[in-house]
Amino acid sequence: MRSSEANVILRGGPARDLPEQERIRRVEDVTVRIKLMRSNRYEHFEPSTDRVSVEGHELLAFDWAGSTYVAE
Secondary structure (H helix, E strand, C coil): CCCCCCCEEEECCCHHHCCHHHHEECCCCCCCCEEEEECCEEEEEEEEEEEEEECCEEEEEEEEEEEEECCC
């Protein structure tokens, strides 16, 4: 995704499972927690009040809040 289409950047969490290029994304509602399926778990990110400049665009930062595992 191009950063001109994105409105958030995800910070923190397990770097090996979430490459940098997947941390910049577009979300519809920037006021709710983001839940991403990664392997056998969900990674949770919460909105912050911080803004980060990426390629000249201001993105709202979401901070990693933890993981939960998928029930079998």
